[in-house]
Amino acid sequence: MAKPIRVLVVDDDAEVRQLLLDYLGGHGYQVDVVADSVQLRAELERQLPDVVLLDVGLPGEDGLSLARFLREHHDLPVIMISGAGSALDRIIGLEVGADDYLAKPFDPRELLARVKTVLRRYRRAPPAAAAEDTRRTLQLGNCRLDLERRQLFDGAGSEIPLTAMEFDLLQAFAQRPNRPLSRDQLLNLTQHRDWNPFDRSIDIRIARLRRKLEPDPNKPQIIRTLRGVGYMFVPGD
Known part of the structure; x- marks a missing residue:
């Protein structure tokens, strides 16, 4: 049971x-x-x-x-x-x-x-017994997002702590590279609800993600702001 x-x-x-x-x-x-x-x-x-x-x-x-x-x-x-x-x-x-x-x-x-x-x-998937390269991963600049274990790793392989909402945002971005995403779309993808003009939860979490992902959070290159639209994930070279 x-x-x-x-x-x-x-x-x-x-x-x-x-x-x-x-x-x-x-x-x-x-x-x-x-x-x-x-x-x-x-x-x-x-x-x-x-x-x-x-x-x-x-x-x-x-x-x-x-x-x-x-x-x-x-x-x-x-x-x-x-x-x-x-x-x-x-x-x-x-x-x-x-x-x-x-x-x-x-x-x-x-x-x-x-x-x-x-x-x-x-809900996290149990640790996989298979080799690391058999797991589904996505590259985010110099970082790597493990979709099965719901974990983010830096270029040296050390884990970067994520909240559940931060992971969901990263996954939504990484699965839609080079696509403008509005705050409405991001909230629907991650929390299944609509955005309102007083809701800053998406902006707050993206600012936190930039501090974890970007070499210079003040000049973001991975999660870019599109004025009047929202945000866009741009994969690294």
């Missing part, structure tokens, strides 16, 4: 914790709930979850700080949940490393759909 997917809920609202425990548990997920950063860190030491649902407004260390900690120390999908649903709050949440953002009050069915989407994007 397949091991149930483990969801860790971090929220100081007991009603929200109980709602998610009951609803997600009723859909076959193993749900653990904690109320603050101390309990979160203890739970991570005990067992890593498959996905974290993280409230922004926690007492003590807040959700934004914890999202940054999770991104720096663990390769886990993070969905932020917040009572503040402004565009700025959402942008900050995505900028610190969250994979998705949902405002309260939310429909549990929408949350479940987002959990499934994030997990699907994050």
Whole structure:
């Protein structure tokens, strides 16, 4: 029997914790709930979850700080949940490393759909037993993107850490070289939703990718900006 997917809920609202425990548990997920950063860190030491649902407004260390900690120390999908649903709050949440953002009050069915989407994007293929050159790889300037292992390597073979969204963006670019891609297209390809003029999540992540890929991020040659259009991936020679 397949091991149930483990969801860790971090929220100081007991009603929200109980709602998610009951609803997600009723859909076959193993749900653990904690109320603050101390309990979160203890739970991570005990067992890593498959996905974290993280409230922004926690007492003590807040959700934004914890999202940054999770991104720096663990390769886990993070969905932020917040009572503040402004565009700025959402942008900050995505900028610190969250994979998705949902405002309260939310429909549990929408949350479940987002959990499934994030997990699907994050699912990694097991390490291949075959030789390295038999795996599907794409060249990005001096870097190499391994599509099966969802990993990026520099010219010396060292891994460059990627979030799930960063990998999805790179894959979308690499599979469409020399093609202008709008922000709408990129969001549809990676998150299956449309862009709005206040949404800077694509721009933020592309800026982060340029710092990882480009010899000079201020003069990008691999992921180029097309004014009034969007972006375009230009393979290296």
